[in-house]
Amino acid sequence: MKPAPSTVALASIAALVCGAREPQRVEGRRPLYVTSGAARLVEQGLAAPAPTGAEAAAFEEVPHPRVRSVPTVARATNVPWIDSNGWRFQRGIQKANYAKLPAGFAALAAAEAFAFNVDAILNPDPADVEELGKMLQFLKANDQPPLPALANIGVVDDRSSVMGEILNMLTRRNLLYRVVSAPDPALSVTVQLGTPDFPSDAAKNPVEFAARVRAKLGDDNRLVRLYGTGTVIARLTGDGKRARLYLLAFDRSRRRQADDTQAIRIRLLGRYQPAKLAAYGTGSNASLTDLRHIGNTTEFWVPSFNAIALVDLDALP
């Protein structure tokens, strides 16, 4: 639907008054907004000003993405625990409000919203505005029309909190799923509570439940495998001809370690030719290495990066 001429005129006037440039977006890309504390990013054309009033109320507040260390049951060793909003976005949130972003998390929040292509309001800590600007610049430079999300697991979502935890675990385990209203025969596995494969009792332990889904699908049939990390979330999109792999690194300290050319080994189901790597926080010479096609898979190393890496791929016949 086209906006009414008067709306366009008002918007133009507002832009002139504020000296702001409305960021140009590629087709299908949903906008990233910033609050007034980051107004200079609006002026730079990197983000849109955060909506107010009723429009803002349509945005659901979400927690900031992060990784925590939590103790294991067995011993003193801590294990990383990712807090990602990926499952919320998969479940249907299309307008997210990162209202509370502690210092150090704005860039990752922007990367997360970009990867899942949701409208997002970012309210950065003042100390983060510069870094957020760099991230938005990076995302803008590497934007392209979003491709459909790829998945081979269907999850029939009963909207329960238990199911929310399951979606969370599937996201964290990089078991690529789509929320469906009914079993879809095109998908390899359908997760529906109360079925023989996925009894309701099993959902009491989401970690074990995710392991059950993983076993049902089989590691060889997973669309994406990541080796060398437990703190990166992958999202794969594609249309049969091209694909884009989004990698979100939650462990900031580790990903920031210098110049590890073999930080993560990626295995994709399907044969692809990598066309481009864009990795935030790396040098311009960062590249994918040791490409292998083994059977119907594609493998390569991704170098260390910060917050987000994008891998564009061409499907091979």
Next chain:
Amino acid sequence: MDRREFLAAMAAVPVLGVQPRPIPNYRIVTKYKPAPQPGMPGPYRGRVVTVHSPRCIDEVTEKVDVPTVKAMIARGMTTLTGDKDPRDSWARFFNAQDFVGIKVNASGAPGAMSMPEVVAEIANNLIAVGVKPTNIVIHERGAGQILLPRYDRFVPAGIRVESANTWLGLDPDVYVEANFFGEEDTRSYLIRMVTEQFTKIVNVPNMKDHGASGVTGCVKNIAYGEFNNVARSHYHAQTETLSFIGTLAAVEPLRSRTVLNIMDGLRGVWHAGPFSRDRKFRFYPKQLKFGTDPVAIDRFLIDVIDDKRKKEGVISVWNRDIKYFSTNQEDWDRDPNMNRSIREPGHIEYASTLGLGVYDTNKIQHTELTI
């Protein structure tokens, strides 16, 4: 005893305490074929030479007596091979065409490590039989700890100190895949120095207790020290070290290229290993062990560590009773009657079932000398 018999024996013998876990499914990926005679167990299968010397290290200052170490290495090598001249002994293993990796152990440095004086003398012997200094690399899989011993200050110019983080990285085509505890990262890659650079490897572990594997000697040093992502096997109270260590060590080309083991027992750790945070758990076996059979050497390592523990009046490395287990690392660091994992010294016998050597002491020819 092969792997099948080993597993049957394990099932038949009652084990006090926690039972071993079933052997995981391993997928081994490598394009390398075994050498006609793989380095492990090599030409001296079931043969161990131990050279003792009370003068090799000062227990107070921990200063190593270099002339004594030189003499110990010369005697150990000639006794192993039967040659009169140590150069002839070394020439059986190495020549001018070789590119040699010296696999040290620096976990726990500076309190516990392959001693630089021992490593330097090994390097000197390699050079004496024609190996170019630039074709010798002292290495570990990981960066960091390997820099602490300052090997570069002890060895001839040209010899490098490297890790997979600083040189060549990991080989994407050689790995072992296994899902132990539901972890996502199920692969352990071999470092590329081994696959693409080294023609031979000298394995130089030291004598240490290990909270997960019971002891850490030849087999573990060459396995966990050349493959990445191995700590996942012992994140839990019950570990997968029993079978994982030997499985990695048997992967080609690591197995074929590891041609000599010299275990540094000048100084050791009898509890809280593989690190040495507290000097009270260090001791001084004052010996070096030589052989091509890593299992046979490690078999005697168990005795060295366990005898010391008995002497100190603490539980054996074989103790599997859960009452001695604590999730609190401080308990384990402080109390030698506390385990951080169910120890698996059986990993050495398991390695024997993969053809890596002889475990039965009745079948090992062990020569002990004192100089």
